[in-house]
Amino acid sequence: MKRYLTFIFLVPLLLQTGCYPAFKLELDGLEPAEITIPSAIKTISVLSRVDVDSLYKDGKLQNGKKASFERDSSIVKQGIIGCADALIASPRFEVYDPIIRRSLVGDFSDGSQLLPWSVIRAVAGVPPIDAVLSLEYSEFRDTVVARRADGWIYYQLDIIVKTYWRIYRLPQYSVSDYLFTDTLHAYIGEDSNLIISTENKLSLLKQALYLAGEKTGRRLAPYWTDLERIYFPFGNKEFSLAGKYMRDGEWKAAAEIWNRYTPVRSKPLAARACFNMAVTCEMAGNITLALEWLKESEKKGMDTYFITDYRAKLKERLPKTLKLDQQMAVQD
Numbered sequence: 001m002k003r004y005l006t007f008i009f010l011v012p013l014l015l016q017t018g019c020y021p022a023f024k025l026e027l028d029g030l031e032p033a034e035i036t037i038p039s040a041i042k043t044i045s046v047l048s049r050v051d052v053d054s055l056y057k058d059g060k061l062q063n064g065k066k067a068s069f070e071r072d073s074s075i076v077k078q079g080i081i082g083c084a085d086a087l088i089a090s091p092r093f094e095v096y097d098p099i100i101r102r103s104l105v106g107d108f109s110d111g112s113q114l115l116p117w118s119v120i121r122a123v124a125g126v127p128p129i130d131a132v133l134s135l136e137y138s139e140f141r142d143t144v145v146a147r148r149a150d151g152w153i154y155y156q157l158d159i160i161v162k163t164y165w166r167i168y169r170l171p172q173y174s175v176s177d178y179l180f181t182d183t184l185h186a187y188i189g190e191d192s193n194l195i196i197s198t199e200n201k202l203s204l205l206k207q208a209l210y211l212a213g214e215k216t217g218r219r220l221a222p223y224w225t226d227l228e229r230i231y232f233p234f235g236n237k238e239f240s241l242a243g244k245y246m247r248d249g250e251w252k253a254a255a256e257i258w259n260r261y262t263p264v265r266s267k268p269l270a271a272r273a274c275f276n277m278a279v280t281c282e283m284a285g286n287i288t289l290a291l292e293w294l295k296e297s298e299k300k301g302m303d304t305y306f307i308t309d310y311r312a313k314l315k316e317r318l319p320k321t322l323k324l325d326q327q328m329a330v331q332d
Helices: 065-087 117-124 200-219 237-247 250-258 269-284 287-299 304-327
Strands: 003-017 018-033 043-048 131-149 152-169 174-189 223-231
Touching: 018 237, 018 304, 043 065, 043 117, 043 152, 043 269, 043 287, 065 131, 065 200, 065 223, 131 200, 152 223, 152 237, 152 287, 174 200, 200 304, 237 250, 269 287, 269 304
Parallel strands: 043 131
Antiparallel strands: 003 018, 018 223, 131 152, 152 174
16 A cells, blocks of 8 residues: 655644644645556656657748747647646656657648657657657637626636647557647636737736646646645643654654554543544555544544544545555555
8 A cells, every 4th residue: 555645734723623622734645647547657758749840840831831830839838848747746657858859850740640650769768768748739719708706797818728649658659649628717807898918818828738738747647635634632641742743744653652542441532542543544545444443433432523524535535545556556
Protein backbone atom coordinates (compact mmCIF):
# COMPACT_ATOMS: atom_id res chain seq x y z
CA MET A 1 0.00 0.00 0.00
CA LYS A 2 1.31 3.44 -0.92
CA ARG A 3 0.79 6.74 0.89
CA TYR A 4 -1.35 9.23 -1.03
CA LEU A 5 -1.42 11.91 1.69
CA THR A 6 1.34 14.30 2.67
CA PHE A 7 1.51 16.40 5.82
CA ILE A 8 1.25 20.17 5.33
CA PHE A 9 0.58 21.77 8.70
CA LEU A 10 -1.82 22.01 11.60
CA VAL A 11 -4.13 24.97 11.74
CA PRO A 12 -3.54 26.73 15.07
CA LEU A 13 -7.23 26.60 15.90
CA LEU A 14 -8.94 24.64 18.64
CA LEU A 15 -12.23 23.14 17.57
CA GLN A 16 -14.41 22.69 20.63
CA THR A 17 -15.87 19.27 19.92
CA GLY A 18 -18.05 18.75 22.95
CA CYS A 19 -15.66 18.12 25.80
CA TYR A 20 -12.91 16.99 23.41
CA PRO A 21 -10.85 19.91 22.02
CA ALA A 22 -9.41 19.00 18.62
CA PHE A 23 -6.89 20.29 16.13
CA LYS A 24 -7.55 20.70 12.41
CA LEU A 25 -5.02 18.96 10.17
CA GLU A 26 -4.42 20.11 6.58
CA LEU A 27 -3.08 17.55 4.12
CA ASP A 28 -2.25 17.18 0.45
CA GLY A 29 -4.32 14.31 -0.92
CA LEU A 30 -3.58 12.63 -4.25
CA GLU A 31 -6.59 12.43 -6.58
CA PRO A 32 -6.71 9.76 -9.30
CA ALA A 33 -6.55 10.78 -12.93
CA GLU A 34 -9.62 10.53 -15.12
CA ILE A 35 -7.73 8.34 -17.61
CA THR A 36 -5.46 5.45 -16.64
CA ILE A 37 -2.29 5.46 -18.73
CA PRO A 38 -0.47 2.08 -19.07
CA SER A 39 1.85 1.63 -16.11
CA ALA A 40 4.76 0.83 -18.43
CA ILE A 41 4.83 4.53 -19.42
CA LYS A 42 6.97 6.17 -16.76
CA THR A 43 8.93 8.76 -18.75
CA ILE A 44 7.28 11.25 -21.08
CA SER A 45 7.83 14.46 -23.05
CA VAL A 46 5.25 17.04 -24.12
CA LEU A 47 5.33 19.02 -27.37
CA SER A 48 3.17 20.42 -30.13
CA ARG A 49 3.47 20.26 -33.91
CA VAL A 50 4.79 23.82 -33.82
CA ASP A 51 7.97 22.36 -32.28
CA VAL A 52 8.73 20.05 -35.20
CA ASP A 53 7.13 21.52 -38.30
CA SER A 54 9.65 22.74 -40.86
CA LEU A 55 7.37 25.54 -42.07
CA TYR A 56 7.75 27.16 -38.65
CA LYS A 57 11.38 26.21 -38.04
CA ASP A 58 12.84 27.14 -41.40
CA GLY A 59 10.71 30.18 -42.17
CA LYS A 60 9.35 28.67 -45.36
CA LEU A 61 6.12 29.83 -46.92
CA GLN A 62 4.00 27.17 -48.58
CA ASN A 63 0.47 28.11 -49.63
CA GLY A 64 0.37 30.71 -46.85
CA LYS A 65 0.69 28.12 -44.06
CA LYS A 66 3.60 29.67 -42.23
CA ALA A 67 1.81 32.89 -41.37
CA SER A 68 -1.14 31.31 -39.54
CA PHE A 69 0.94 28.56 -37.94
CA GLU A 70 3.52 30.94 -36.51
CA ARG A 71 0.86 33.37 -35.30
CA ASP A 72 -0.86 30.60 -33.31
CA SER A 73 2.35 29.18 -31.86
CA SER A 74 2.61 31.53 -28.86
CA ILE A 75 -0.94 30.63 -27.84
CA VAL A 76 -0.51 26.90 -28.45
CA LYS A 77 2.73 26.90 -26.44
CA GLN A 78 0.75 27.86 -23.34
CA GLY A 79 -1.17 24.59 -23.67
CA ILE A 80 2.12 22.68 -23.65
CA ILE A 81 3.41 24.61 -20.64
CA GLY A 82 0.17 24.03 -18.71
CA CYS A 83 0.19 20.30 -19.45
CA ALA A 84 3.87 19.92 -18.59
CA ASP A 85 3.40 21.82 -15.31
CA ALA A 86 0.61 19.45 -14.27
CA LEU A 87 2.60 16.34 -15.20
CA ILE A 88 5.70 17.61 -13.35
CA ALA A 89 3.63 18.25 -10.22
CA SER A 90 2.31 14.68 -10.30
CA PRO A 91 4.34 11.76 -8.89
CA ARG A 92 3.12 9.60 -11.78
CA PHE A 93 5.63 10.52 -14.53
CA GLU A 94 9.19 11.66 -15.02
CA VAL A 95 8.87 14.53 -17.49
CA TYR A 96 11.72 15.26 -19.89
CA ASP A 97 12.23 18.14 -22.28
CA PRO A 98 11.71 16.98 -25.87
CA ILE A 99 14.80 16.83 -28.06
CA ILE A 100 14.08 19.13 -30.98
CA ARG A 101 16.54 18.84 -33.84
CA ARG A 102 16.66 21.77 -36.21
CA SER A 103 17.51 19.43 -39.08
CA LEU A 104 14.01 17.92 -39.02
CA VAL A 105 12.19 18.55 -42.28
CA GLY A 106 8.62 18.06 -43.38
CA ASP A 107 5.20 19.66 -43.26
CA PHE A 108 3.54 18.40 -40.04
CA SER A 109 0.96 21.14 -39.55
CA ASP A 110 -1.95 18.81 -40.44
CA GLY A 111 -3.10 17.42 -37.09
CA SER A 112 -5.27 14.76 -38.74
CA GLN A 113 -2.10 12.96 -39.81
CA LEU A 114 0.17 11.07 -37.41
CA LEU A 115 3.63 12.46 -36.83
CA PRO A 116 6.18 10.17 -38.51
CA TRP A 117 7.81 7.72 -36.14
CA SER A 118 11.18 8.99 -37.30
CA VAL A 119 10.23 12.37 -35.77
CA ILE A 120 9.00 10.71 -32.55
CA ARG A 121 12.22 8.70 -32.22
CA ALA A 122 14.28 11.85 -32.67
CA VAL A 123 12.25 13.67 -30.03
CA ALA A 124 12.47 10.71 -27.61
CA GLY A 125 16.28 10.73 -27.58
CA VAL A 126 18.73 7.93 -26.78
CA PRO A 127 17.92 5.89 -24.79
CA PRO A 128 14.34 6.74 -25.69
CA ILE A 129 11.75 7.86 -23.20
CA ASP A 130 8.59 5.75 -22.98
CA ALA A 131 6.16 8.13 -24.70
CA VAL A 132 5.69 11.50 -26.35
CA LEU A 133 2.51 13.48 -25.70
CA SER A 134 1.73 15.79 -28.60
CA LEU A 135 -0.81 18.57 -28.85
CA GLU A 136 -1.92 17.84 -32.41
CA TYR A 137 -4.18 20.82 -32.85
CA SER A 138 -6.42 23.20 -30.95
CA GLU A 139 -9.32 25.46 -31.76
CA PHE A 140 -11.20 28.00 -29.72
CA ARG A 141 -14.23 30.23 -29.96
CA ASP A 142 -15.35 33.02 -27.67
CA THR A 143 -18.59 34.74 -26.83
CA VAL A 144 -19.68 37.52 -24.49
CA VAL A 145 -22.32 36.36 -22.01
CA ALA A 146 -24.51 38.45 -19.67
CA ARG A 147 -24.68 37.26 -16.06
CA ARG A 148 -26.71 38.42 -13.08
CA ALA A 149 -25.51 38.43 -9.47
CA ASP A 150 -27.06 40.20 -6.46
CA GLY A 151 -29.28 42.27 -8.74
CA TRP A 152 -26.39 43.47 -10.92
CA ILE A 153 -25.77 42.54 -14.54
CA TYR A 154 -22.19 41.97 -15.63
CA TYR A 155 -20.54 40.54 -18.72
CA GLN A 156 -18.00 37.79 -19.10
CA LEU A 157 -16.03 36.42 -22.00
CA ASP A 158 -16.38 32.65 -22.37
CA ILE A 159 -13.52 31.07 -24.29
CA ILE A 160 -14.26 27.48 -25.27
CA VAL A 161 -11.13 25.52 -26.16
CA LYS A 162 -10.93 22.16 -27.90
CA THR A 163 -7.58 20.38 -27.76
CA TYR A 164 -6.66 17.19 -29.56
CA TRP A 165 -3.76 15.18 -28.11
CA ARG A 166 -1.94 12.01 -29.05
CA ILE A 167 0.33 9.80 -26.98
CA TYR A 168 2.97 8.17 -29.16
CA ARG A 169 4.25 5.18 -27.24
CA LEU A 170 7.71 3.72 -27.68
CA PRO A 171 8.87 1.06 -28.30
CA GLN A 172 5.39 -0.40 -29.02
CA TYR A 173 4.76 2.15 -31.80
CA SER A 174 1.17 2.54 -30.61
CA VAL A 175 -0.93 5.70 -30.52
CA SER A 176 -3.77 6.86 -28.23
CA ASP A 177 -6.00 9.82 -29.08
CA TYR A 178 -7.74 12.23 -26.70
CA LEU A 179 -10.10 15.14 -27.43
CA PHE A 180 -10.98 17.53 -24.59
CA THR A 181 -13.13 20.64 -24.29
CA ASP A 182 -12.51 23.27 -21.60
CA THR A 183 -13.90 26.75 -20.95
CA LEU A 184 -12.35 29.87 -19.43
CA HIS A 185 -14.79 32.39 -17.91
CA ALA A 186 -13.30 35.90 -17.78
CA TYR A 187 -15.04 38.89 -16.17
CA ILE A 188 -14.90 41.89 -18.53
CA GLY A 189 -17.12 44.51 -16.86
CA GLU A 190 -20.64 45.91 -16.62
CA ASP A 191 -20.75 47.71 -19.97
CA SER A 192 -22.27 45.70 -22.80
CA ASN A 193 -20.48 47.93 -25.33
CA LEU A 194 -17.06 47.26 -23.83
CA ILE A 195 -14.49 46.47 -26.49
CA ILE A 196 -11.73 44.05 -25.49
CA SER A 197 -8.32 45.19 -26.69
CA THR A 198 -6.28 42.91 -28.92
CA GLU A 199 -3.62 42.70 -26.22
CA ASN A 200 -6.12 41.64 -23.55
CA LYS A 201 -7.78 39.19 -25.93
CA LEU A 202 -4.41 37.56 -26.67
CA SER A 203 -3.66 37.34 -22.95
CA LEU A 204 -7.02 35.67 -22.28
CA LEU A 205 -6.50 33.20 -25.12
CA LYS A 206 -3.13 32.24 -23.62
CA GLN A 207 -4.77 31.78 -20.22
CA ALA A 208 -7.43 29.58 -21.82
CA LEU A 209 -4.86 27.37 -23.55
CA TYR A 210 -2.78 27.09 -20.36
CA LEU A 211 -5.90 26.05 -18.44
CA ALA A 212 -6.78 23.48 -21.10
CA GLY A 213 -3.25 22.07 -21.00
CA GLU A 214 -3.20 21.94 -17.20
CA LYS A 215 -6.54 20.14 -17.12
CA THR A 216 -5.24 17.67 -19.70
CA GLY A 217 -2.27 16.90 -17.46
CA ARG A 218 -4.64 16.29 -14.56
CA ARG A 219 -6.79 14.02 -16.69
CA LEU A 220 -3.76 11.88 -17.54
CA ALA A 221 -1.88 11.91 -14.20
CA PRO A 222 -2.93 11.93 -10.51
CA TYR A 223 -2.84 15.38 -8.94
CA TRP A 224 -2.74 16.89 -5.44
CA THR A 225 -5.70 18.52 -3.70
CA ASP A 226 -6.23 19.99 -0.22
CA LEU A 227 -7.84 17.82 2.46
CA GLU A 228 -8.83 18.63 6.04
CA ARG A 229 -8.90 16.21 8.96
CA ILE A 230 -9.20 16.60 12.73
CA TYR A 231 -7.51 14.74 15.56
CA PHE A 232 -7.65 14.87 19.35
CA PRO A 233 -4.30 15.79 20.93
CA PHE A 234 -5.15 16.12 24.60
CA GLY A 235 -5.12 13.52 27.35
CA ASN A 236 -2.49 12.61 29.92
CA LYS A 237 1.12 13.73 29.56
CA GLU A 238 2.15 10.95 27.15
CA PHE A 239 -1.05 11.26 25.10
CA SER A 240 -0.40 14.99 24.74
CA LEU A 241 3.21 14.24 23.76
CA ALA A 242 1.80 12.25 20.83
CA GLY A 243 -0.21 15.35 19.95
CA LYS A 244 3.03 17.33 19.84
CA TYR A 245 4.56 14.70 17.54
CA MET A 246 1.55 15.10 15.25
CA ARG A 247 1.94 18.88 15.21
CA ASP A 248 5.57 18.36 14.21
CA GLY A 249 4.55 16.03 11.37
CA GLU A 250 5.87 12.90 13.13
CA TRP A 251 2.64 10.96 12.80
CA LYS A 252 4.29 7.53 13.05
CA ALA A 253 5.71 8.35 16.49
CA ALA A 254 2.30 9.70 17.50
CA ALA A 255 0.61 6.48 16.35
CA GLU A 256 2.95 4.34 18.47
CA ILE A 257 1.81 6.19 21.59
CA TRP A 258 -1.90 6.44 20.78
CA ASN A 259 -2.05 2.73 19.95
CA ARG A 260 -1.18 1.98 23.59
CA TYR A 261 -4.22 3.93 24.78
CA THR A 262 -6.84 2.26 22.58
CA PRO A 263 -7.65 -0.52 25.12
CA VAL A 264 -7.64 1.61 28.32
CA ARG A 265 -10.66 1.60 30.67
CA SER A 266 -11.35 5.32 30.23
CA LYS A 267 -13.72 5.25 27.27
CA PRO A 268 -13.34 8.95 26.40
CA LEU A 269 -9.55 8.57 26.24
CA ALA A 270 -9.77 5.28 24.32
CA ALA A 271 -12.29 6.79 21.88
CA ARG A 272 -9.92 9.68 21.13
CA ALA A 273 -6.99 7.27 20.74
CA CYS A 274 -8.93 5.07 18.29
CA PHE A 275 -10.04 8.11 16.29
CA ASN A 276 -6.45 9.34 16.10
CA MET A 277 -5.30 5.89 14.98
CA ALA A 278 -7.81 6.09 12.13
CA VAL A 279 -6.22 9.36 11.02
CA THR A 280 -2.67 7.93 11.12
CA CYS A 281 -3.79 4.83 9.20
CA GLU A 282 -5.24 7.04 6.47
CA MET A 283 -1.95 8.92 6.32
CA ALA A 284 -0.21 5.56 5.94
CA GLY A 285 -2.49 4.76 2.99
CA ASN A 286 -4.51 2.02 4.70
CA ILE A 287 -8.13 3.20 4.39
CA THR A 288 -9.60 -0.19 5.33
CA LEU A 289 -7.75 -0.23 8.66
CA ALA A 290 -8.69 3.43 9.23
CA LEU A 291 -12.37 2.46 8.94
CA GLU A 292 -11.84 -0.34 11.49
CA TRP A 293 -10.27 2.06 13.97
CA LEU A 294 -13.14 4.49 13.42
CA LYS A 295 -15.59 1.72 14.24
CA GLU A 296 -13.73 1.07 17.49
CA SER A 297 -13.87 4.78 18.33
CA GLU A 298 -17.62 4.72 17.77
CA LYS A 299 -18.03 1.73 20.08
CA LYS A 300 -16.16 3.60 22.82
CA GLY A 301 -18.50 6.58 22.62
CA MET A 302 -17.00 9.09 20.18
CA ASP A 303 -19.50 11.75 19.16
CA THR A 304 -21.70 10.52 16.28
CA TYR A 305 -21.16 13.69 14.25
CA PHE A 306 -17.40 13.16 14.01
CA ILE A 307 -17.77 9.46 13.29
CA THR A 308 -20.31 10.06 10.51
CA ASP A 309 -18.33 12.90 8.96
CA TYR A 310 -15.00 11.08 8.94
CA ARG A 311 -16.51 7.77 7.81
CA ALA A 312 -18.02 9.50 4.77
CA LYS A 313 -14.63 11.01 3.91
CA LEU A 314 -12.86 7.66 4.26
CA LYS A 315 -15.43 5.84 2.14
CA GLU A 316 -15.02 8.52 -0.52
CA ARG A 317 -11.23 8.04 -0.43
CA LEU A 318 -11.31 4.22 -0.58
CA PRO A 319 -12.20 3.73 -4.29
CA LYS A 320 -9.86 6.58 -5.16
CA THR A 321 -7.02 4.82 -3.35
CA LEU A 322 -7.71 1.59 -5.24
CA LYS A 323 -7.68 3.50 -8.54
CA LEU A 324 -4.46 5.25 -7.52
CA ASP A 325 -2.86 1.87 -6.79
CA GLN A 326 -3.65 0.90 -10.37
CA GLN A 327 -2.44 4.16 -11.87
CA MET A 328 0.74 4.29 -9.80
CA ALA A 329 1.42 0.57 -10.43
CA VAL A 330 1.44 -0.24 -6.70
CA GLN A 331 1.52 -3.86 -5.64
CA ASP A 332 0.61 -4.99 -2.11
